[in-house]
Amino acid sequence: MQKLHLIELSDMQRYKKERESYQKENERLREFSLELFKEGFKLGFKKGYNEALERTGKE
Known part of the structure; x- marks a missing residue:
């Protein structure tokens, strides 16, 4: 059970980092x-x- 919990935390941290990266790229x-x-x-x-x-006829 504890191992499963650690995997979930790891996945959540990875998801959070990916989301932050996507937000920075979108900005x-x-x-x-x-600018374009x-x-x-x-x-x-x-x-x-x-x-x-x-x-x-003006310039």
């Missing part, structure tokens, strides 16, 4: 995605702005 990916979105938005805005200037 890192979330931050990376946000920001850069894409900037590029899209600049492109649209430049196209509008070209259409109006």
Whole structure:
């Protein structure tokens, strides 16, 4: 019985470490995605702005 209890504790600790690792990775990916979105938005805005200037003949 005691051996079974130790195995359960070991599994719980492993699960907790894996969960923490996944949470850290998810946070890192979330931050990376946000940065990509920001850069894409900037590029899209600049492109649209430049196209509008070209259409109006200003630069």
